Amino acid sequence: AKPEHLKIMISGAPASGKGTQCELITKKYGLVHIAAGDLLRAEIASGSENGKQAKEYMEKGQLVPNEIVVMMVKDRLLQPDSQENGWLLDGYPRSLSQATALKEFGFRPDLFIVLEVNEEILVERVVGRRLDPVTGKIYHLKYSPPETEEIAARLTQRFDDTEEKVKLRLQTHRQNVEAVLSMYEDITLKVNGNLRKEDVFAQIDDALTKLFEDRKLNSGSL
Numbered sequence: 001a002k003p004e005h006l007k008i009m010i011s012g013a014p015a016s017g018k019g020t021q022c023e024l025i026t027k028k029y030g031l032v033h034i035a036a037g038d039l040l041r042a043e044i045a046s047g048s049e050n051g052k053q054a055k056e057y058m059e060k061g062q063l064v065p066n067e068i069v070v071m072m073v074k075d076r077l078l079q080p081d082s083q084e085n086g087w088l089l090d091g092y093p094r095s096l097s098q099a100t101a102l103k104e105f106g107f108r109p110d111l112f113i114v115l116e117v118n119e120e121i122l123v124e125r126v127v128g129r130r131l132d133p134v135t136g137k138i139y140h141l142k143y144s145p146p147e148t149e150e151i152a153a154r155l156t157q158r159f160d161d162t163e164e165k166v167k168l169r170l171q172t173h174r175q176n177v178e179a180v181l182s183m184y185e186d187i188t189l190k191v192n193g194n195l196r197k198e199d200v201f202a203q204i205d206d207a208l209t210k211l212f213e214d215r216k217l218n219s220g221s222l
């Protein structure tokens with residue numbers, strides 16, 4: 001592993017902009033993006049038994065049981081690309097027990113980014129979200145519209161992106177957020193996520209640039 005490789009976690013309510021910021025962070029810093037929700041959706045798409053079970057919880061906006069999620073995330077973190085380039089963990093941990101498991105496996109993040117967004121904004125972001133199945137890119141009909149007609153025609157919507165379901169996801173988030181925050185107080189960066197995506201990224205970029213430079217200095221590679 002490179003001495004300066006970073007281990008970052010990003011957290012926030014549903015549709016707070018985690019995936020959007022991860023696209024910007026990985027583009028600049030080359031970290032491996034590991035999103036618990038994406039791993040679960042891939043499991044559903046594979047038709048596995050775990051995927052079938054996971055979908056039942058996701059439909060209700062509840063946390064998928066640890067038996068399914070914890071090993072899935074651990075295995076991805078241990079892949080050579082994550083170990084070599086550093087990782088950006090998105091949407092994990094979401095409970096105290098998930099945070100404890102991560103610690104027990106020896107994964108210690110350098111920074112815990114928390115996106116803070118007002119609740120009325122979250123619903124609007126969820127309802128307008130669209131995904132490009134070809135590139136994986138995240139769009140919003142109003143805030144990040146597709147660049148071409150061709151892309152617009154192939155956009156899809158997530159099965160849990162309705163106003164009713166986001167309220168359930170938000171409830172689950174509220175029940176767990178404080179416990180998770182308490183585990184990472186010393187490395188937490190709270191970010192105002194209500195702003196335009198570029199302005200949200202500027203806050204994260206400042207912190208990451210500093211962390212990256214500190215790392216290089218400490219490892220003597222400057």
Ligand code: AP5
Nearest residue numbers: 014015016017018019020036037064091125129139140197
């Ligand atoms: P997951 O897929 O992680 O969903 P989530 O946490 O609800 O978050 P989202 O992916 O909906 O939103 P995001 O914050 O990435 O926002 P985005 O950037 O897309 O999890 C889904 C489910 O899986 C959970 O409910 C649970 O059941 C299960 N699960 C996942 N992790 C688990 C775990 N660890 N344990 C157990 N179960 C787990 O942005 C949203 C929209 O807003 C987009 O359209 C975007 O273009 C737009 N947007 C983004 N930023 C801005 C901005 N600054 N201004 C304007 N628009 C913006």
